[in-house]
Amino acid sequence: MRSHSESALRKSFINCSKGAAQRINFPKEILNADPAVWEKQIFLSWSDPKSPQRAFLVAETTSGLQGLVMERNAAQVKGGGARMCQICLTLHSSSGVSLVSIPTSKSSQDKYGSIGTYICSDLECVAYTLGKKKPDGIRQMEETLTPEEKIERMLGNVQDIFTRVEELLKK
Numbered sequence: 001m002r003s004h005s006e007s008a009l010r011k012s013f014i015n016c017s018k019g020a021a022q023r024i025n026f027p028k029e030i031l032n033a034d035p036a037v038w039e040k041q042i043f044l045s046w047s048d049p050k051s052p053q054r055a056f057l058v059a060e061t062t063s064g065l066q067g068l069v070m071e072r073n074a075a076q077v078k079g080g081g082a083r084m085c086q087i088c089l090t091l092h093s094s095s096g097v098s099l100v101s102i103p104t105s106k107s108s109q110d111k112y113g114s115i116g117t118y119i120c121s122d123l124e125c126v127a128y129t130l131g132k133k134k135p136d137g138i139r140q141m142e143e144t145l146t147p148e149e150k151i152e153r154m155l156g157n158v159q160d161i162f163t164r165v166e167e168l169l170k171k
């Protein structure tokens with residue numbers, strides 16, 4: 001990623017009010033970081049240490065810098081064996097993925113809508129994609145993609161989520 005200021009990050013959120021965006025807690029290592037730190041980021045994903053059920057995703061999309069607010073379902077995903085993160089396509093045991101709902105309205109006053117998806121509970125999609133992290137005891141799909149191709153695919157999945165939310169926000 002390129003470097004982005006705190007105000008640019010706050011302005012990037014497409015599915016919450018301006019006031020809510022002002023209250024988002026960003027990871028300390030990102031705010032005012034050197035361009036070298038930013039360069040290593042594929043996209044940003046983190047949860048709010050004060051309310052861990054809230055998660056955030058900021059990416060450089062075809063529409064520019066965009067951010068999403070997500071709510072993690074507190075209940076663990078039950079049964080059904082392995083589940084796949086819809087961003088990085090890593091297979092996890094059921095506790096390793098979280099069902100998140102992504103509001104598709106700018107404020108709670110608007111007509112409420114959301115989309116649901118499964119993502120890595122620890123939000124470490126980038127580390128899984130780069131092979132820096134592996135879920136315990138779950139066999140992954142056999143793939144011949146290079147790390148660069150996997151990153152590209154993951155960014156495509158992130159883009160798809162933003163596109164879906166943008167389309168619903170327009171309605």
Ligand SMILES: [Zn+2]
Pocket residue numbers: 085086087088089090119120124125126128
């Ligand atoms: Zn993931």
